Each structure stands twice: as structure tokens, then as C-alpha cells.
Amino acid sequence: MDLKANQPSDDYEPVAGLDQQTVQCVRACESEAAAKTASDYQHIVWAYGVIWSLFAIYGVMLWRRASRQSVEIADLQRRLAQ
Amino acid sequence: MSEALWGPGARAKTSLDMVALRQAWLLAVNDLRQEARDLELILTSTFFSLVVLIMLGMSFSALGVSSQPLAVPGMLWLSVAFVGALTLGRIFTREREFDTLRALLVAPVERVSIYLAKAFVTMVILLGCSLLTVLGLTLLFPAAQPFADRPLETFALVTMGCTAYAGVGTLFAAGLASSSGKNVLLSVILYPLTMPSLLFALVATRSLLEGHESFTTYLGQLTATNVLAFVVGAWLFEPVLVGVPQKRRGAARAARRRR
Amino acid sequence: MKNILPFAMLGVAALIFPTSVSTIFLETPIEQQMGTVQKIFYFHVPLAWIMMLLAVVCGVSAGIQLRRDSKRAEAVSIAAAELVLVTGLGVLITGPIWGHATWGKAWTWDARQVSTGLLWLVFAAYVLVRHYGAAGSERLAAGLAIFGAIDVPVIYYAVKIWKTTHPSNDVAGSLPASMWAALWPALIALLLTSLALLFIRVRQELTDVTLDEAWISLDDAGAAQPATGDA
Numbered sequence: 374m375d376l377k378a379n380q381p382s383d384d385y386e387p388v389a390g391l392d393q394q395t396v397q398c399v400r401a402c403e404s405e406a407a408a409k410t411a412s413d414y415q416h417i418v419w420a421y422g423v424i425w426s427l428f429a430i431y432g433v434m435l436w437r438r439a440s441r442q443s444v445e446i447a448d449l450q451r452r453l454a455q
Numbered sequence: 456m457s458e459a460l461w462g463p464g465a466r467a468k469t470s471l472d473m474v475a476l477r478q479a480w481l482l483a484v485n486d487l488r489q490e491a492r493d494l495e496l497i498l499t500s501t502f503f504s505l506v507v508l509i510m511l512g513m514s515f516s517a518l519g520v521s522s523q524p525l526a527v528p529g530m531l532w533l534s535v536a537f538v539g540a541l542t543l544g545r546i547f548t549r550e551r552e553f554d555t556l557r558a559l560l561v562a563p564v565e566r567v568s569i570y571l572a573k574a575f576v577t578m579v580i581l582l583g584c585s586l587l588t589v590l591g592l593t594l595l596f597p598a599a600q601p602f603a604d605r606p607l608e609t610f611a612l613v614t615m616g617c618t619a620y621a622g623v624g625t626l627f628a629a630g631l632a633s634s635s636g637k638n639v640l641l642s643v644i645l646y647p648l649t650m651p652s653l654l655f656a657l658v659a660t661r662s663l664l665e666g667h668e669s670f671t672t673y674l675g676q677l678t679a680t681n682v683l684a685f686v687v688g689a690w691l692f693e694p695v696l697v698g699v700p701q702k703r704r705g706a707a708r709a710a711r712r713r714r
Numbered sequence: 715m716k717n718i719l720p721f722a723m724l725g726v727a728a729l730i731f732p733t734s735v736s737t738i739f740l741e742t743p744i745e746q747q748m749g750t751v752q753k754i755f756y757f758h759v760p761l762a763w764i765m766m767l768l769a770v771v772c773g774v775s776a777g778i779q780l781r782r783d784s785k786r787a788e789a790v791s792i793a794a795a796e797l798v799l800v801t802g803l804g805v806l807i808t809g810p811i812w813g814h815a816t817w818g819k820a821w822t823w824d825a826r827q828v829s830t831g832l833l834w835l836v837f838a839a840y841v842l843v844r845h846y847g848a849a850g851s852e853r854l855a856a857g858l859a860i861f862g863a864i865d866v867p868v869i870y871y872a873v874k875i876w877k878t879t880h881p882s883n884d885v886a887g888s889l890p891a892s893m894w895a896a897l898w899p900a901l902i903a904l905l906l907t908s909l910a911l912l913f914i915r916v917r918q919e920l921t922d923v924t925l926d927e928a929w930i931s932l933d934d935a936g937a938a939q940p941a942t943g944d945a
Contacts, residue, residue, distance in 0.1 A: 417751065424904075431800045
């Protein structure tokens, strides 16, 4: 009874190169690589987002300055017309 | 003597460089004499470095001997940086209060002489304060003992560090004195610009404390930075300080901002 | 023509940007040592180059400003300094993000990190002096910009001495051709964007100067009119 339990069953045939240990090892590597890639992509998204939002913020600042200037030019023109 | 130096024939008599140097010397002596009369700058700066020293002592008295060689250079040069900003802020105040900087600028004096004289006075005062700080650090921290063991090297190092500070600082302190004096801006300008010299001084001090041979190399590099700072400072002094008057434009802009 | 140029540049940059992203992510091999995160490199490094370029532009135009009292040069140096702050902030933020992924630590006091930080501080000081300095501080700020531009190599060298354990900096030299191919479009997109913003800012500054002069002459005319009216 005990002997039977320890022995592999007759219908189990290990496929060459894919024993349990290798499969586990490969899965572990894969999940680690997936985690690394996911974290990498997170970092990349942050980095690219930061760069373009900095440019966007500066662009908005320039735009606001431009609109202030056009208000001032209109003011000046109004005064000159008087 | 002064007749020959300031007079119209001065340029013909001696070469321009010699005149500039002697004018600088006379201006510096004049400043130091004035300082010796009321001691304002010397007393306040000395007191300030003493206070900084006590604060450093209290903050770091528990520091282990092994980590002291890393901390002492930082303490020395940070206190030089603080005292330097204070001294530079004050050094042109007298000129501003009585508007004598303008008088000095229209006088027949080489502008470089004014720069050199002011830098020299700053350097002397700063050197005095730093030597006091060095003495205090030697008494407070056992790792600073090499300062006392190698006084010549220490003196050379402190002189070079203070010169760097004075060279960069005088230019901008003068510029801020001629505009209506916003002294916060002095520290804003001064600290980023003097950072390289400060780093060289830090590294040299650390190697002095640890008894490395590389000390002379670092001292040489610090000296080279000094030369660069003085050349650029002397070259920029006149265009930055005198330039072309643009007061009205600036005033109009300030008025607009208020509107 | 002059009004359209910056926007045309921005448009071209907007066209190049998707191409550059697809080149970076789809056509360039993944770097062996660092993995996917190395792709930050294609934007981080060109941005650092642009920052250096703008710092030099700021210093040179400040020199011209002092020498010739040129308003145009002054405007260029202001605009360049502000863009040094923008691009520098980009470099200073993306660098630690990259460092966090590869070294596990964002700020390592690496020589290039510290020297970029110090350079950024110099130009931040310039912008502060320009903004809050009293009348006549333009020349002082120009002196600061020149000093800053000269300081660039000194800062770099000093930091290298101070931190002797720096990593080697010949990454760009040993790059395989495929990575260079991905670097160029990114560089061009970023450069076009920065230059377009620079042009827009320069023109705004010049408009400001003209407006100042207009207000002054208006005030003068206003002051002159009552005087003539009395007479």
C-alpha cells in the first residue's frame, strides 16, 4: 500500500525536458519577468508623462501670458483712440 | 603719492596694470582703515562665526571620532558660506547708505581696482572668521587635530577657500548694492555659483584631515577655480555694474506689474 | 511667417512624436542589462542635451546683451533660462525614475545627477533675480547667466572629484545603431518643441518691451498735454 503510493502511476510519462522542476522554474522566471516589465512600464509612463506635462504646463503659462498681453494691447489701443 | 596715482598723468607714468593694482591697494587700505575705526563688520562677523561654531558644537558633540573627518570639513565650509554671505551683504552697505559707490564709479579709478579692493577686504575679514572657526573646530573635535599639526597647509587651504568666495561674491554683492538692495537675492545667487569651489575645498579639507597626499592636487584645483572666478569677476565687473542705464524701462515694468 | 513658424515647429514635433514612440517601443531591441525601463533613455538623454544647449544659449546671449545692450539678446537669454528650468526639471525627475527602476534607489548622489542639479539651481537663481530683482538687475542677472554657463564644466569636474565613485559616462558613444535610430526622432521632437516654446517666449518678451515703451510714451504725452494746454 505504502509502496504503491510512493511509486509513480503507470500512466504518467514525463515529457523530456519538461519535468516538474523545470516547469516551476520557468513559471517563476516568467512571473518575475512579467512583474519587472510591468514595473518598467509604470516607470516609463511616469517619466514620459512628467516630460510632456512639464512642456504642457509651460505652454499654458505662455498662453496665459499671451492673453494678458493682448488684453493690455487692447487697453493701450483704447486709450490711444481717446 | 596719491597725486601721481589719481592725477591725469598717472597712466603715462606707469603701466595700466600697476596703476590698477596700486589703486586697488589704496582703496582696500582706506576701507580697512574705516573698518578699524568703527569695527562694525569685524565685530559682527566674528560674533556670528562664534555663534555658528557654538551651534555646530552643540549639534554634533555626540559625533563618533570615526565619522568626524567626514563632518568637520562640512562644518568649516558651511560656516564660511554663512559668514561670507553676511560679510558680502554688509561690505557694500556703507557705499549704498551714502551713495558713495556712484561717486567711486565716476572717480578716475579703474573699475577693476574697485573690484579687487572690495574682494580683498572681504577676503581679509572672511579669513579672520574662518581661522577662528578652524581654531574652534580643533578644540571641539579630536579629528580636527591635523589643522593644528599642519598649520601652513591649513592656512593655505582656508585662504584659497575664502578667496574663491570673495571673488565670486564681490561681483554680485556690488551689483545688488547698486540696485535698491534686496539682500535675499545675494544668497540665492551666491550659493549655487560658489558650489564648485566649495566642493573642491571640502575634498581638500577631507584629504588634509585624513593625511592623504592628494591634498596638494585638490588645493591646486581649488586655486585654479579661484583664478577662473577672479578673471571672470574682474571681466564682468564693469559691464554688470555700470552698463547702459535702463532704469526707466525697469521702473515702467514695475509700475505695470502693480497695475 | 514669423508668427506661424513656432506653431509649424510644434506641428512637426506632434507628427514626429508618435513615430518616435513606435520606433522606441516596437522596433528597438530591449536592452540586455536594464530591460524595458531603458526606454526612458530615449527621452531622458536628448532632454539633458537640450538643457545643456539652452544653458549655453542663455550664457552667450547674456554676453551679447551686456556687450551691445541688445533687447533681443536679453529676451533670448530670459527665454532660454526659463526653458533650462523646464527641461532641467524633466531631466531631474526622469533621471531618478530611471534610477529607481535600475538601481533600486532614486537619488544616488551620482556625479551627473548632482551636477545637473547644481546647474539647475544656477538658472533658477537667474530666473529669481529676473523676476524679483529691482530695476537695473538685468545686467546682474546677465552676469549670473554668464558665470553659470562658464561654471558648467567646472561644476561637472568638481562633482566628479567630490564623488569619485561615478559610473562611466560613455553610454552614448557605445550605443548600437538601432538605438541611435530611436534616439534621433525623439531628439528632434523634443528639440522642435523646446525651440518653438523658446521662439514664442522671446516674442512675448519683445512685445513686453514694446508695450513698456508704448506706456512710457503715452505717459510722456499725457504729461506734455496739460503743460501745453496751460501754455
